[in-house]
Amino acid sequence: MSAAPPASERRSWLKDINPTVFFGTAIFIVAISIWASVDTENAEGVIGAVVGWVSTNLGWYYFLIVTAVVVFVLYVSVTKIGATKLGPDHSKPEFSMFTWASMLFAAGIGIDLMFFSVSEPISQYLAPPQGDGGTVEAARQALVWTLFHYGITGWALYALMGLALGYFAYRHNLPLSIRSALYPIFGKRINGKLGDVVDIAAMLGTVFGIATSLGIGVVQLNYGFTYMFGWAEGLPVQIGLIVAAVAMATISVVSGVKKGIRRLSELNVILAIALMLFVLVTGPTNFLFDGIVQNVGDFVSRFPALTLDTMAYDRPDDWMNAWTLFFWAWWVAWAPFVGLFLARISRGRTIRQFVVGVMVVPFAFILLWISIFGNGALDIVMGGNAAFGETAMNLPERAFYSMLDQYPLAPVSAAIATFTGLLFYVTSADSGALVMAKFTSRPGPHDHDGAKWLRIFWAVATGVLTLAMLSVGGITTLQNATIVMGLPLSVLLVFIMLGVFKALRLERTRAESFTASIPLMMGGRGGAGAERGRSWRQRLARMMSFPGQKQTARYVTTVVEPALREVAQELAERGADAELRSSPVESCGIPQVELTVHLAPERDFQYQVYPVSYPAPSYTMRDSDVADDYFTLEVFSVEGSHGYDVAGFTKEQLIADVLDQYERHLTFLHLNRKAPGQSVIVEDPPAHADWEADFANDEEK
Template sequence: MSRNAAPPVDTAGLEKEERKPPAAGESTGSAAPEAKTRVNKTVFLGSATGVVAIALWAILAKANAESVIGAMVGWVSTNMGWYYFLIVTAVVVFVLVAALSRVGKTKLGPDHSKPQFGMFTWAAMLFAAGIGIDLMFFSVSEPVSQYLAPPQREGGTAEAARQALVWTLFHYGITGWALYALMGLALGYFSYRHNLPLSIRSALYPIFGKRIEGPVGHAVDIAALLGTIFGIATSLGIGVVQLNYGLNFMFGIPENLAVQIGLIVLSVVMATVSVVSGVEKGIRRLSELNVVLAVALMLFVLVTGKTNFLLDGIAQNIGDVMSRFPAMTLDTFAYDRPTDWMNAWTLFFWAWWIAWAPFVGLFLARISRGRTIRQFVLGTMTVPFIFIVLWISIFGNSSLDLIMNGNAAFGEAAMSHPERGFYSLLEQFPAVPVTAAVATFTGLLFYVTSADSGALVMSNFTSHLKDADSDGPEWMRVFWAVATGLLTLAMLTVGGVPTLQNATIIMGLPLSLLLVLIMLGLYKALRVENSLNDSYRASLPGIITGRSLDQRGGRTWRQRLTRAMSYPGRKQTTRFADTVALPALQDVEAELRSQGAETSLTVATVEPCGIHSIDLQIAMGEERAFKYQIYPVQYETPSYATRRADPDDRYYRMEVFSQEGSHGYDLMGYTREQVITDVLDHYEQHLEFLHLNRAAPGNTVLVEDQVAKDNWESDFDMQEETQ
């Protein structure tokens, strides 16, 4: 499984992201972020008790645990295999439709938000999320296994070799990354666009409302955490076995449970040191080093191996995956079911991807604020997969080439002892001591980083975080690092990697039900976004096109030119706010009140510029409130400006904000009547939006308690810091 090797991004000290002024529609009710981070006692105690109980059961009653797990896996395979296939296929269709439809333009954040990371950096971080020690484990063992023992037809043929790579890429490819994209999309959308906590339960707000703060939400988070810890434990178990053989290969250290226990203890100690000493940035640098080493290893095999054959294989593998994927994604083998093969491969992989989805989804959401849904989904599903295709094609085809040219011993070793496959392949190339050392070092770093970042994510899932960029307390991260190590040890003592795989299949089942609810919640939310877009097109021409009053003929050409050449300073902007903008909104509010509307007009001083923002809100019963806010935003005066009003080379725009963010245009230079006209344009557009969503009361309200927050920093603050 392509796993996130880097911990969730610590945004402190990195590129400054956009900030937005107070916006209606951002909850300050019980579902909103906390004033400070605190433990979610129900989720923590419930999940911790479950994990420790399962681990102790597996250690103290091995035979019973192995029997029960085997029986449960058999039941899931026999009765629920079709369900896993339908769920993952539905997820692929859902995220692609969301990305390619009109709603794909919606941002993971307010409309005026900008991506925190540039395209190259963002793509590199997606790329880093696409590799892990398990990819080293399976990139040789699975192609060999599928070639020698395919689910259908005869093994050892040219067609078996072709299909072997397709099966491997199928299990590591588009479907799994679609699961990550769904979870990351849900977390990012509800957290950054609706200011809900960065937790799984937030995605269910459109369905359950404030009840997510009760038993429903606790059950969701416990299920997500149990699935996550089993997914991480499986990766760590695979990593332990792989590293144990690597040490045996290089130094003759024996392969046994005692060494594996030592490696687990080492990972827990290193993860604990990391989370306590705050070396996340160092771990991030090591993760980047991992990427470099992995690419170097891959290029070494490509150059020193049969380069032309490998390049031909890459091209053919890509074509085969694209042509065969639609048929494979729902191939349940209904007429000739290879049950053991399904349990060992497809069902295990789908459950493993599902179990890891909350973990990697959180990482992807943390690095993607300001991206559109289309950018996020397509980037997540393509950038990491491109690397995976190259990696598996190079190592997988190199392995098959050895077997097809008579090295049967290698094939038997890679199939019977998958942890040995990668090193056995490297043994066929020059400089094996160096390449084996690089592979082991890279695997160790991936192994430790997964333990560290896994503990961090699980501590977040069991905490009430004060904001989306906060993390759980250090002691809790230490606890989850130890608990993960204990669970890994317990499963290894029962039956090794196969038992971990079976446990993952079982734990993925309840988490898959959560995916259905997340899709329903996102569907409801994105349907409202679609209606919002429709309301712009069905409203007045100026709102439809986003043109300002100047462009719609509200001023003479000389007045327009004067406005275009002006870069107003603080005094001019203050004068406009107090003598034009405020009286205009006061007139509108007074007229609305006289006609029975429930309104509020708030004037606040924006620090440190000292300019007023004016916020008009109109209650709309059970539907989304109308908001029109005029807010000062500071910019650096461009070099081509002919008149500079501010000696500090700063100028200000009085931008219009609604619940969705800034509309991107400036009111400076408008008359009072023109400001009033602009307010009414937006009000009519909002009424059209409510008209398009008239199916059920409250349908436009995604988050209850729609009142303005007072703790958001503005774009002005952001630009003050960066300039």
């Protein structure tokens, strides 16, 4: 008989997870699932009672929070700090705009868009919250309400969470986790129980938000198969669909972001566009184009009033719970999940690019989708088909297919719609599993998506919770549970805005220090002054020089290191706490040299000269034995590369450049003097990442 494996091996899987967050979330989900399955009536009653209390007492709070988020993200995007990158200053986007937009759209909006794009316009037209139904004004307002619920407000929530996570993770090397966004407020305490509580709250909101979307999706897909093949509607078929979708999501999430999730997202968007164009071409084309234009105008003109319209004087509570409050809570619940996923795929984009992209690109598609399908559905009802209207309002899972049934090639379009819906379902499930694995993993590299077994676990757990909540009371109970779970997350949004504001205020001060500095030595900034100190022959020789490994290493040893050592010694003699470090870069053997002036409790000054390799351009005049790669010596600070090369500077020119950068840093601290000790975002800044690897990745792109 073989001996049992040692305890350390048996427990090795624990090294992959944060036990508190993983077990805390898993236990809660299992408990809710068992409660909903065993005592269905009690679960439905309790959840309904809590939702009633939230709606009556805190409806105004939801409106206020989401409006504040819209204002905040727009503010940070239009000001100077919008130029700050989600990553070092030299970083570049990892994905193309189409791929990026496809992934953020497929993750941020699921099959529920197909569900509500037909059913909500019809419901708002026939039973509006205020005024008479079935009128022209009700039709205009119906599309505005639908666009409002799926529009800018929700994507602003995603943008806030995504920029917070991306900024602190990629610019300050904190874990890609919700807790990192609270670092400016709570400091190192986020690494303890406080951070665990924050991540558990984010996990619970995420899993219930995704379960709601998947529950809606599986009910609609169930009817899709009923429409095409005559399958029965009910839990048995829904169980089979959940199992199949979870299996597909598991395969996709195990393959990772760059393969499965990326390809499915792109295919998803392409099929959705094809379906939309089919309805546009085969339907009342002129009316649909007129509707798109008018919907844009109506939405733009009415959005400011709607965003704070709590209907205080004639409040339709049931309508508010079923629509606006549900959607706001749903968006809030999805915000950690989608925000982390967006941050995961958005390294290298500026805050302005990120916010504008997240708020405009998906919404432009949503506006077209809802206008085409919503107006197409309204045209059918206003044309006299009352039965279709009743179906769309009372059996919303049938609305989309019932509409396609009014168009030619219904069996083909229904099959495409079912497959598109299945992709929507899978891309939401696999993205959610990946993010939840990230939430419950121990801190690690930002591009590490959690252990494969962990991703599989959360894909399955989400499917189980979806099934449990469907067994309680269907979609209504899922909606109610989302409203409840979104409440603690909405409080978290306030702290995230405060943390981001505090950090970005320092970024703004740092940017102002570049323009507020006194004129620097030698008449220029960032290496330009040193260039002006050269003769034209020296400048030309430098421009045509492409130094190899040996030449670059010799220059670092004979010029860079002695120059920075002299500065460090002079600073030390004047009482500064200066430190000089030099070490060879493993990939090329060339030393990197870093001068640090410790200025606690303020932010330290860092001047690092780091070798970066590039392929030699084809136009260079060089001998055949010259290496294919050449090296630059680029200046880095905590924020990344300053974008210029100091190779070839004389010792005096290099010292002048160090003093230029030091003067800027002191100006930054001077401008920040009203908040002493607050120039530090991360108390113990981590060692620099492999800058050369960053540049190599950029070159590959």
